[in-house]
Amino acid sequence: MKSLDQIARELQGYDPQALSAQGVLDFLERLVTPLAETETVSLFDAPTRVLAQDLISPLSVPPHDNAAMDGYAFEGAALRADSALTLEAVGTALAGQAWRGTVGPGQCVKIMTGAIMPAGLDTVVPQEFVTLAQAQPHPRVTIPAGLLQPGDNRRHKGEDLMQGEPALRAGERLTPAACGLIASLGLPQVQVMRRLKVAYFSTGDEILSLGEAPREGAVYDSNRHTVRALLMRLGCEVIDLGVVRDDPALLRRAFSEAAARADAVITSGGVSVGEADFTKAMMKELGDVAFWKIAMRPGRPMAVGRIPSGERAAILFGLPGNPVAVMVTFLAFVRPALLRMMGARPEPQVLLSAHSDEAIRKKPGRTEYQRGIVTRHSDGTLRVRTTGSQGSGVLRSMVEGNGLIVLAHDQGNVTPGDEVSVMMFDGAI
Numbered sequence: 098m099k100s101l102d103q104i105a106r107e108l109q110g111y112d113p114q115a116l117s118a119q120g121v122l123d124f125l126e127r128l129v130t131p132l133a134e135t136e137t138v139s140l141f142d143a144p145t146r147v148l149a150q151d152l153i154s155p156l157s158v159p160p161h162d163n164a165a166m167d168g169y170a171f172e173g174a175a176l177r178a179d180s181a182l183t184l185e186a187v188g189t190a191l192a193g194q195a196w197r198g199t200v201g202p203g204q205c206v207k208i209m210t211g212a213i214m215p216a217g218l219d220t221v222v223p224q225e226f227v228t229l230a231q232a233q234p235h236p237r238v239t240i241p242a243g244l245l246q247p248g249d250n251r252r253h254k255g256e257d258l259m260q261g262e263p264a265l266r267a268g269e270r271l272t273p274a275a276c277g278l279i280a281s282l283g284l285p286q287v288q289v290m291r292r293l294k295v296a297y298f299s300t301g302d303e304i305l306s307l308g309e310a311p312r313e314g315a316v317y318d319s320n321r322h323t324v325r326a327l328l329m330r331l332g333c334e335v336i337d338l339g340v341v342r343d344d345p346a347l348l349r350r351a352f353s354e355a356a357a358r359a360d361a362v363i364t365s366g367g368v369s370v371g372e373a374d375f376t377k378a379m380m381k382e383l384g385d386v387a388f389w390k391i392a393m394r395p396g397r398p399m400a401v402g403r404i405p406s407g408e409r410a411a412i413l414f415g416l417p418g419n420p421v422a423v424m425v426t427f428l429a430f431v432r433p434a435l436l437r438m439m440g441a442r443p444e445p446q447v448l449l450s451a452h453s454d455e456a457i458r459k460k461p462g463r464t465e466y467q468r469g470i471v472t473r474h475s476d477g478t479l480r481v482r483t484t485g486s487q488g489s490g491v492l493r494s495m496v497e498g499n500g501l502i503v504l505a506h507d508q509g510n511v512t513p514g515d516e517v518s519v520m521m522f523d524g525a526i
């Protein structure tokens with residue numbers, strides 16, 4: 098385990114007083130390591146977990162060539178470009194059971210979607226394309242010319258997954274699609290990383306918990322609820338330690354309990370410069386902690402480090418107090434770090450490009466995250482406008498926006514029509 102000083106020495110140009118957003122990510126990547134413990138869970142408990150094993154497909158999905166449409170299965174080689182094809186329908190293949198008959202030249206089989214393709218047949222004509230004439234001993238089906246190619250409307254054995262091939266890799270987050278894929282392999286259980294335990298509390302004498310009576314100068318604790326919900330989205334086990342007053346004994350107890358019970362501790366408030374409270378002092382006393390001024394807006398101050406507890410240590414993320422700053426620093430830095438701890442493979446960050454509808458003032462030398470509303474215009478282009486006031490206390494902006502306009506470190510003012518990058522919220526918030 099490297100000390101914070103060691104990590105700092107590894108990073109070129111590390112300056113805790115003016116750290117770039119990229120510098121924060123580079124630091125955190127060295128600070129946090131993936132969990133080691135895994136467990137086996139039922140697929141019913143697998144959503145949001147992280148897969149701990151490569152899953153090799155024990156069977157092929159689908160297990161047989163089958164029909165993609167309700168219609169008539171026949172041998173595609175009989176199709177002619179310039180003439181219709183008439184065939185005798187000698188039987189019916191239903192989904193869920195194999196049709197055992199044999200099909201000769203000039204014959205076809207009525208088939209249902211998902212039914213196994215009878216031996217020797219490779220093409221399905223959808224039933225709405227044919228004309229059907231009653232005849233003895235079998236009805237006649239006529240397929241118009243030029244409609245089909247051999248092989249149409251047939252699903253191949255293993256086209257989803259082939260037996261023996263990797264279906265999912267360790268580190269995969271078990272999204273709804275991944276859970277369905279695992280079920281399609283017939284696997285009732287999977288080996289996953291154990292859940293990451295994250296404790297959080299809010300600090301500040303002016304912060305009220307829900308249920309407390311409003312009083313002058315006090316605000317309700319929104320951070321605890323955004324942090325909790327963000328963690329739940331990630332699939333973490335959450336440990337709520339409430340609001341902690343600005344009192345050394347209470348803070349000591351909260352940090353110690355958090356470090357003892359959790360893999361990571363998230364606090365909000367009390368890390369700004371000139372903050373007249375005990376939060377920073379207690380972090381310093383109990384842990385190996387760096388205090389940063391990040392070249393970003395919102396979210397300049399942040400504390401990061403380790404708080405030891407017995408043999409192990411919990412990772413500390415001391416976020417600023419302002420509600421938007423909490424969410425932005427969480428999305429930009431804490432989320433990728435927690436995913437790494439959870440054993441998840443890094444997600445490539447996909448930023449959209451959209452034309453700004455408005456001028457945006459921006460100083461080079463810091464990364465700015467403005468709340469934006471992306472829409473598609475009638476001409477098909479993506480446009481983005483800001484949500485208005487970008488104050489770091491305006492939490493409404495996070496609700497109204499559908500993404501963050503990311504104005505890069507070196508970027509200057511934006512003029513209307515310029516392309517800007519947007520980090521869409523999607524499922525993250």
Ligand code: AMP
Pocket residue numbers: 299300301303304316317318319320321365366367368369372417418419420490
């Ligand atoms: P601080 O970082 O402690 O200086 O707080 C900055 C601003 O965020 C102040 O206006 C605080 O009142 C506000 N704030 C701090 N913690 C919370 C919280 N848990 N919920 C809502 N607002 C908060």
Ligand code: MG
Pocket residue numbers: 300301302366367372418
């Ligand atoms: Mg404060």
